[in-house]
Amino acid sequence: MKDSAKNNDIVLTGQYLGVVEEYLPDKQSTYVKEGQIFATKTGIVKIDKNRRAIEILSHQEENRKTIKIGDVIIGTIRFLRLYSVGISFATINKKIHFNSSYFGNIHVSHISRRFIEKISDAFQITDIVRAKVIRQEENEYSLSTSGNDLGVIHADCSICGTTLEKIGQDRLRCSRCGNVENRKLANDYGNVTESLRY
Numbered sequence: 001m002k003d004s005a006k007n008n009d010i011v012l013t014g015q016y017l018g019v020v021e022e023y024l025p026d027k028q029s030t031y032v033k034e035g036q037i038f039a040t041k042t043g044i045v046k047i048d049k050n051r052r053a054i055e056i057l058s059h060q061e062e063n064r065k066t067i068k069i070g071d072v073i074i075g076t077i078r079f080l081r082l083y084s085v086g087i088s089f090a091t092i093n094k095k096i097h098f099n100s101s102y103f104g105n106i107h108v109s110h111i112s113r114r115f116i117e118k119i120s121d122a123f124q125i126t127d128i129v130r131a132k133v134i135r136q137e138e139n140e141y142s143l144s145t146s147g148n149d150l151g152v153i154h155a156d157c158s159i160c161g162t163t164l165e166k167i168g169q170d171r172l173r174c175s176r177c178g179n180v181e182n183r184k185l186a187n188d189y190g191n192v193t194e195s196l197r198y
Contacts, residue, residue, distance in 0.1 A: 005054070009045040014038055017045065017054055026055030067092060067102060067141060069133050074153070075104065077127045083108045085123050087131065087143065104141040106131060112184050113146050122170075122184035128154035130186050151186040166190050 004018035005011055017023070017030060017037040025037045032038075043058035067073070072094075075087035089102040106129075111122045122145075123129065130153050135142035145151045155164045157174035164172035164181060166189050173180050186192075 005045045005047075007045060007047045010043070011039045011045055011056060012042050013040060022052070023047070023054035024052055026053060029056035029058075030054065067133055067136070069136065071133045072130060072150075073102070073104065073133060073141075073143070074128060074130050077123050077125050077129060080119050080123065080125060083119070085119055087129060090128075101139075102141065103139070104131065104133070104143040106143045106145055110134065110142070110144040110146055112151075116184070121182045123152065124155065124158050124181070124183070126156055127152045127183065145184055145186075148187045151184040151189070153186045153189055153192045155181070155183055155189075157181070 002016050004022060005015070011017065015038065017039055020032055020035050020037060023037060025032050029039065029041055029043070030037050031040050037054060039056050041056055041058055043056040045054065046057050047054050071092055073089045074091040075089040077085050078088050079086045084105045084107045087104045087106065089104065090096065092102070108116055108119060116122050129145060130150050131143035131145050132147065132150060133141050134144045155172055156162065157164055157177060157179050158181060159179045160174060160177045162174050162176040164174055166185065167173045167180070170182055170185050171180065172183055172185075
């Protein structure tokens with residue numbers, strides 16, 4: 001009987017990993033033949049002991065430029081529609097993507113857990129937003145900001161362009177002109193450690 005792969009083992013494409021009685025195979029990185037699990041790519045074995053699941057992570061996984069459902073992106077709001085906003089992506093899972101061609105939409109129903117009447121109460125053009133990918137339709141992505149850590153992380157005054165300061169839950173004030181605006185704010189607005197400038 002062959003030895004099953006162990007956590008953090010480096011394996012090659014086609015290598016034996018274990019049996020289905022032992023592990024739940026991962027559709028993306030393994031295949032099953034006659035009850036035995038094999039690697040479909042070269043990489044590092046990751047075993048989730050709680051789920052008894054096995055998968056192969058390649059170093060490309062960390063540097064991947066493709067988007068998966070569940071990824072967290074940071075992007076800039078390019079336009080507001082009646083029921084959604086359009087966002088161009090700047091980072092995917094905290095990695096900066098220059099000239100990213102990825103584009104996403106946040107529908108009004110996915111902005112917040114609270115009812116949002118007007119899109120402009122949650123977002124303005126040029127806001128920088130952290131959002132989660134919830135669906136893919138061809139080359140456009142549906143995003144959600146309904147979560148405490150999701151939403152606007154940087155906003156400028158729509159009157160004078162000065163960076164807005166947080167004055168309450170989902171409320172911002174301009175220190176220069178005194179203008180007060182509403183946004184769907186991430187809980188770390190104004191205190192974001194991720195690099196927002198290229």
